[in-house]
Amino acid sequence: xxxxxxxxxxxxxxxxxxxxxxxxxxxxxxxxxxxxxxxxxxxxxxxxxxxxxxxxxxxxxxxxxxxxxxxxxxxxxxxxxxxxxxxxxxxxxxxxxxxxxxxxxxxxxxxxxxxxxxxxxxxxxxxxxxxxxxxxxxxxxxxxxxxxxxxxxxxxxxxxxxxxxxxxxxxxxxxxxxxxxxxxxxxxxxxxxxxxxxxxxxxxxxxxxxxxxxxxxxxxxxxxxxxxxxxxxxxxxxxxxxxxxxxxxxxxxxxxxxxxxxxxxxxxxxxxxxxxxxxxxxxxxxxxxxxxxxxxxxxxxxxxxxxxxxxxxxxxxxxxxxxxxxxxxxxxxxxxxxxxxxxxxxxxxxxxxxxxxxxxxxxxxxxxxxxx
Numbered sequence: 001x002x003x004x005x006x007x008x009x010x011x012x013x014x015x016x017x018x019x020x021x022x023x024x025x026x027x028x029x030x031x032x033x034x035x036x037x038x039x040x041x042x043x044x045x046x047x048x049x050x051x052x053x054x055x056x057x058x059x060x061x062x063x064x065x066x067x068x069x070x071x072x073x074x075x076x077x078x079x080x081x082x083x084x085x086x087x088x089x090x091x092x093x094x095x096x097x098x099x100x101x102x103x104x105x106x107x108x109x110x111x112x113x114x115x116x117x118x119x120x121x122x123x124x125x126x127x128x129x130x131x132x133x134x135x136x137x138x139x140x141x142x143x144x145x146x147x148x149x150x151x152x153x154x155x156x157x158x159x160x161x162x163x164x165x166x167x168x169x170x171x172x173x174x175x176x177x178x179x180x181x182x183x184x185x186x187x188x189x190x191x192x193x194x195x196x197x198x199x200x201x202x203x204x205x206x207x208x209x210x211x212x213x214x215x216x217x218x219x220x221x222x223x224x225x226x227x228x229x230x231x232x233x234x235x236x237x238x239x240x241x242x243x244x245x246x247x248x249x250x251x252x253x254x255x256x257x258x259x260x261x262x263x264x265x266x267x268x269x270x271x272x273x274x275x276x277x278x279x280x281x282x283x284x285x286x287x288x289x290x291x292x293x294x295x296x297x298x299x300x301x302x303x304x305x306x307x308x309x310x311x312x313x314x315x316x317x318x319x320x321x322x323x324x325x326x327x328x329x330x331x332x333x334x335x336x337x338x339x340x341x342x343x344x345x346x347x348x349x350x351x352x353x354x355x356x357x358x359x360x361x362x363x364x365x366x367x368x369x370x371x372x
Contacts, residue, residue, distance in 0.1 A: 034074070047355060101120065282315070
């Protein structure tokens with residue numbers, strides 16, 4: 001069999017690159033310190049635990065776009081770490097967010113702002129990032145108000161995801177408690193978020209996570225209770241603050257015929273290729289990961305498969321840079337499970353032994369400088 005030179009070069013390049021995985025865990029039980037630092041074997045699709053870093057209840061992690069800084073939610077607010085050349089973490093600072101512990105973090109395209117979502121207090125907090133990567137002061141913060149559809153979980157605001165568009169014009173805030181996605185115009189001059197519109201979702205649907213396609217033409221919104229992904233065409237008008245979200249598709253997050261009320265969509269991520277040609281969603285209750293093929297031109301999704309992850313409550317997952325492997329963080333079973341995957345068939349096949357990590361909440365994979 002003849003191997004094309006470009007394919008051989010790509011594999012050689014990948015083998016020389018070094019990656020690290022950082023896993024955030026709750027620490028209140030005393031069984032985990034907060035962040036588990038792992039070496040990544042891209043070719044085998046596995047992690048090897050190296051050490052643990054103390055962070056009080058690391059419920060979410062995100063890396064800067066330049067891959068030089070890691071941010072973690074903590075009881076105290078947000079903690080920043082310099083990612084050293086060997087993958088070790090060096091603490092930079094801790095910044096208070098003047099609210100309860102967050103549940104989600106997102107960084108803008110230029111590593112200038114950090115968005116914190118507050119599930120417990122219904123607050124979205126925008127913080128500035130300093131040139132050295134440390135977390136700066138609060139720029140603005142907004143509290144959601146209102147009453148949801150049913151008692152208990154969705155009777156009050158629970159902000160679950162907040163992101164800034166790549167052009168820094170808009171910030172969207174999803175609230176699964178009151179079934180809304182609020183749209184804000186961001187003014188860099190005075191640092192204020194001003195609401196310009198609201199996407200009102202179906203009652204009891206619980207919009208949890210959303211992501212923009214790389215070209216920002218499409219918005220993908222995942223619902224925790226309704227267990228679907230809505231695809232919207234994102235249209236920006238010629239007039240200021242003129243935003244239109246046109247729904248073009250609704251597709252299930254799983255293929256379970258029972259459609260049990262215990263099923264809950266947890267996480268949604270694109271494949272790491274520049275066009276994001278695939279989308280993945282994890283589901284608690286049935287403990288699966290669903291793979292979709294994404295039409296780059298139309299934005300539409302086609303389900304390829306929905307397969308078990310050999311763990312309980314896959315709260316997060318990550319796609320390896322070779323796009324041949326996937327790791328699932330199973331919160332209730334306390335494991336990270338590893339699978340090889342095939343885009344053509346949609347198959348996920350367990351490829352290595354799982355590793356124990358107490359109550360893993362999230363996985364953040366980072367590329368280190370070449371040759372390190």
